[in-house]
Every structure is written in C-alpha cells, then in structure tokens.
Amino acid sequence: MLAGYDTLITNIALAVILAYSFHVVLMAGQLNLGQAGFASLAAYTSTLVVPTEPLFGSLSPVLVGIPVGAAVGGAAAFLVGLPVLRLRGVFLAIGTIAFGEMVRVFMTNAEWTRGALGLRVDKWLTVDLAWIVVAVLGYLFWRLGPSRTGRAFAAVREDELAAGSMGVDVVRTRMTSFVASGAIAGVYGVMFLYFFGRITPATFDFSLTLGGLVTAVLGGYLVFFGPVLGAGFLTAVPEIQNALGVEAGWIHPLITGLLLLAVILFLPGGLSTLVARLRPARVRPDPGTEPDGLAPLPEPGTPIAELRGLGKSYGSVQAVRSVDLEIRAGEVLGVIGPNGAGKTTLVNMISGLETPSAGEGEVLGVRLGAPSHRFAKAGLSRTFQHSKLFDRLSALDNVLVGTHPVTRSTYLRRLLWLPSARRDERRALALAWAQLRRVGLADRAHLRPGALSYGDQRRLEIARALAAHPTLLVLDEPAAGMNHVEAGELAALIKDLAEDGIAVLFIEHNVKMVLDTCTRLVVLNFGEVIAAGEPREVAADPKVVEAYLGAEDEESEHV
Ligand SMILES: Nc1ncnc2c1ncn2[C@@H]1O[C@H](COP(=O)(O)OP(=O)(O)OP(=O)(O)O)[C@@H](O)[C@H]1O
Secondary structure, rough: HHHHHHHHHHHHHHHHHHHHHHHHHHHOOOOOOOOOHHHHHHHOOOOOOOOOOOOOEEOOOHHHHHHHHHHHHHHOOOOOOHOOOOOOOOHHHHHHHHHHHHHHHHHHOOOOOOOHHHHOOOOOHHHHHHHHHHHHHHHHHHHOOOHHHHHHHHHHOOHHHHHHHHHOHHHHHHHHHHHHHHHHHHHHHHHHOOOOOOOOOOHHHHHHHHHHHHHHHHHHHOOHHHHHHHHHHHHHHHHHHOOOOOOOOHHHHHHHHHHHHHHHHOOOOOHHHHHHHHHOOOOOOOOOOOOOOOOOOOOOOEEEEEEEEEEEEEEEEEEEEEEEEEOOOOOOEHHHEEEOOHHHHHHHOOOOOOOOOEEEEEOOOOOOOOOHHHHHHHHEEEEOOOOOOOOOHHHHHHHHHOOOOHHOHHHHHHOOOOOHHHHHHHHHHHHHHHHHHHHOOOOHOEEEHHHHHHHHHHHHHHHHHHOOOEEEEEEEOOOOOOOOHHHHHHHHHHHHHHOOOEEEEEEOOOOHHHHHHHEEEEEEEOOEEEEEEEOHHHHHHHHHHHHHHHHHHHHHHHH
C-alpha cells in the first residue's frame, strides 16, 4: 500500500538520521555545524573502499558502507574536535561551518571526485533498511536519556562549570557528543549515497546543515523521539501543499521559518516536549533501599588538604596572597572576610575552578591546578555563591547528577538490559532520594529549580553536593537570602554532617551562624589570612573586629 511512497518515507528516515547527528550535540549543549563535512567525507570514502557488488554474494554494499561511514565520520570528528572544541557557542558553530566548507571546496577540486560532476553508485538502500537504522538510533537515544552518561550530557548542556564540579569530565563529554555526531552524520552520508546513487560536493553544502539543524531544533532535543517528530512534521508540509495543489515554492521555507521562530520563542524544548507535557509529571520513585557500597570517610582529624603559600592574581588585582591552610576530616571550617577579600577565589582554587598563580597544595590527594572533576572524584563537593542548578532538570535529576563521582557508567549495560545496570541505577536513585529527604525536599522532587523558593534552591544545591558522598563539602555563602528559620535549619544540617564525619568548609557572612557551627574560623582580608583558630577567640581579635566584624555589626544583628 505504501509502495508509491517509498521515496518519501525513505527521505523522512534520512532526515531523521541527519537530525539525530544534531540531536546528540544539542543534548550536550554544543553547536556543531560541521555535519555536512563529516557526511561528505564518509560518502566519498565509501565510493573508494566499499565494493560495488554485494560482499560474499549477499552483504549489500550499503551494509558495508554504514560502519565505514560511522568510522570515517567519527574519526574525522575526533580530529576536528581536538582543535575546535576549545571554542564554544557561536565560535564553535563558525569553526565547524568552516570545516564543512573546507571539505566541500576540497571535494570540488580533487580529481578523483570528478568535481561538480560527482560520483555514481548503484542504489542499494531500501526503505526497510533506512527505517531499521532509524529504529537503532532511536533505541540508542532512548536508553541514553536516563543513563549516567545521558545525565552527564544534560549537565554539561545546562552548566559546564557546575557539571565539572559534580565530577563530570566536561572535555570528554563534549568530545563524546561531537564524535557521536560525526559518526551519525557519516552514516547519513553513506545512506544518502546509496539511496540517490549520486553525490556531488554540492550535495553536502550548508543548506543540508541548516535543514538538519532546523529538524533537530523543531523536534526538540530534550526527548529522544524529537528528530522523528521534526522530520515528520517538516516533510508533511510540502506533502499537504501538494495535496492542496498549491505550487508556490516559497511556502515551505516560510512555514519552516515561522515554525522555527515559534518553537524558539514559545517551546524552547521543541515539539517533543509538547508531547512529553501530555504525560503527568512524574519522577522515578524512591527504591526505598539505603545507599550501599560507599567508601568510609577518613578518621576525624586526619589532614585532607594542605595549602602552602597559595596566591592568585588577576592582572594587577591580587585576590589571594600567601595563604597557608590545613583542612582536617570532620571539622567545620568557616571562612569570613569583607567583600572582595578573596574567599570565593580561595575555594575556587581548592575545588579546581581556578589555577593558583603562586604556591602549591593538595586536596584529597589531588594537586591544585587539576580540573574540577578530579577533585570531585576524590571526594570534594561544592555549592556556589549564586546557585548553579540545572534549570531544565527536575530536582531529583539535579541530585542524580550529583551521584556521578560515586557511580559507574550504565549506558552500555543499559543497552543490553543487564541487571547490573538496573542495580546501579537503583543505587544512584537511593543515594539521590536519601539526600532529598535529608534536606526536606522529597515532596518537591518532581519540580524544576525555577519552581522552588530561593531557600529550597539552596537546599537542593546542598543535596546535589551531598549525593556524591563527599569527604569535604565546600559551601559558598549557603545561607545568603535565607530567613532566620531556614538559616537555623541549615546550621543544624551542617552540624549533623560534621557528626557524620564530613568536613565542611564554608564561606558565610551570617556571623551568628558561623559562630554557632564552626569548629575553626579563618578570616581573610585583602587576600591574606589575618586570623585563624577557635571561632570566638578569632571573632574577638581586634584586627578582625576592625577589618570585618565592626563593619558587619549591623548585618549580624539581623541574622
Ligand atoms: N575572574 C576574575 N577576574 C578579575 N578579578 C577577579 C576575578 N574573580 C575575582 N576577582 C577579584 O578578586 C578579588 C577577590 O574576589 P572574591 O570574589 O574572591 O572575593 P570574596 O571574598 O569572595 O567577595 P564576596 O564576599 O563579595 O563574594 C576581588 O577584588 C574581585 O574583584
């Protein structure tokens, strides 16, 4: 019955495959626009290396070409990614467009490609095979979404800095999505070749890239079936136009453009989120088990961090100078000081977000200057002065990202439905739920951060940090914006955590809370430690009163 529509249906499948090569990078927040180049390289390579007749008499050339295309596209993406992934956002887009154009110019001028005349092969692609490839890709993306790798992609997309601090290797995650995108574009290129039987350099021009991007954005990249919706929708427009007998060629681009605008303005997650919204919001339930297999924390009092002569300058501004500091397991160490004293810069160096300009040190066995995910893996978790929650993830998913350093990758095992992947996911869920309960947010697990009160957002960030089972928890002004009651509850939580053996390093302007909770206090002024020791003694130090507490008197009366 569908025989007359073979070409149309195969075209839709090809559009879906191309859109998936955008979907995978958009999932990780990367604007790669070099797909035309990867597809071109893969298709032209196939004309050179894939036999023209079925291999062993039965294996269709397209079946040989698909893995060749994936390998060529993936390898090219890796090589291109090494330099261009230093770029971000629009600069990454420009760099990858330039690559696509370079490939096109090369293919036009090379002799073996026969330039603009192009190359011909037999048409081996069938509609069934095209949709089998779509089904395989759909399956891969369906299983990716709720896996640990899928969460890492989402975390990098939402906030690279926070993702790194949660133990996600941002460079690796960006490269993984880039290589996957190249591999899928390569598969597309080869399938295109064996469907139309002819390619020219102009086949893989910038309009192909734009078409794929529009399809992926329109369909949406937050849900795995976005590319199918996008491709179906965009193909339906000219078909309806034909059925109505409207000839005008401008209608398709106009409707596509308007739709794209509407999606960007009113439905940033694409059409698929509209479908997803029809389902009631639900989160994966608490498995009800206690999180197991967590490494014991070091004995209280064991040194876990040592900094010597630490300094950081930004041009002529010396933010931190000659700081010597030791942190011991199980202590609550408060860092106070006037605005601009260098507190955030200090904890940024301790957690790998800044590289020191002077001095050295180790935190949990990791030398300062290493990337933030290494500190997170070693047992350091942190929150930020201005919350860095993942806005498009539910509260539960935010906390699940926090489990990254203490969980194993589940994606490949999820593809094979191995029970061990299920066990690991249940363990991550148990860890996340336990922290949501601990901070009193279990009943709001399904909400996105934007729907939570300010105090709840700060608590959620603490839950996310605790999900990594940290040895050292760094809190940057956790009580900022909290009322008396909330600040009191937070102080009680910090004391509880210390009793559990977690070392807490926290920056706070709420002096009452600092004096109530800290076992040791460090005061910074102009980047230098001006006092350190027992909190009440330090608070009474005339130097501290002059530099900070005098100025804070009014504020502390309010806290
Ligand atoms: N990325 C940067 N580039 C340039 N200067 C910076 C940078 N980060 C911090 N500084 C400067 O370093 C100094 C210390 O800033 P920092 O944020 O560490 O202070 P702070 O004690 O945390 O202040 P606050 O209590 O206001 O958060 C300030 O003078 C600040 O302007």
